Amino acid sequence: MQSEEISRLIGKNTGITIYEVEKGAIRRFTDATGDMNPLYRHEEFARKSQFGGIVAPPGFFGWPIKKTVDSALLVEFPPELISALDKEGYPLASALDGGIEFEYFLPVRAGDILSATSTLKSLRERAKMVFFTMETIYLNQHGSKVATAQAQYILRQLAPATIGQESPHA
């Protein structure tokens, strides 16, 4: 990729995604990980805790930006980034999760309405691989920052013959 194109992409964002934190979604999330912590599922226990009610586990934040729509894989990336990478033979559907860094400021409570915006912070290409970092800021319905996440992604360039066939969500 040209360095001018990379600098053009830095700072592009997904726009705001709104997500309501439902008790049932918290339960399904913790069922899926096998985390039986009563703070996430036991009304009375949670009410008597420091949080005063059911909270979501740290890491629950995949949800607000990954909607269950056709393009589920792609709503977490700015459209300009998706098309630029696709053109270079890096379909985002094949992105690997490279790791994540969370900072938490406030608990996420059942019933909270979160808004999330993800911004491309950095991108580099090396040896037919692309590495990029998305920063997501999560606010609650009071406008307070509840968490930030820096997520790293890794993409491998596909051989030319397969480009255009491996991107079911494009």
Add this chain to the structure above:
Amino acid sequence: MPEQLYWEDVSEGMEIPAFDKIATTQMLVRWAGASGDFNPLHYDAVFAAAIGTGRPIVHGALKRQWLIQLATDWMGAAGFLKKFSCQYRAMDYPRNMQTMTVPLAGETWHCKGKVIKKYIEGLAHQVDCDLKLENGKGEVTTSARATVILPSRNP
């Protein structure tokens, strides 16, 4: 829940109580639904082969969640996870299912951790911990660092 842990109970080098996790194809489908990550790489063998991982792999975010649970179980209901970062070092593969409910034999991961630093920052009594996910061969496939705020007996 076990008895609440206090900052004064913790010392540098102390081990965090470990637990084991397994993953099955069924559990990965469940995680896909619960997390909203529907990448077919995690449940579609043909797609996974075409993409280059050979076969479906365990979601990095599920492994991350196991290590978050290691920290939150240990810190107790009065603790607060302030920072958490993790790196995926190797791919992990789920067990296939033998019946609707019984998995075949396969990998078991050990979630382990230890306290590396204990300090006060502002008013917060904090500890930093190194956490890791080890496969059956003792290889670390995911490593993490957590900063936890604990209650103090002398706040």
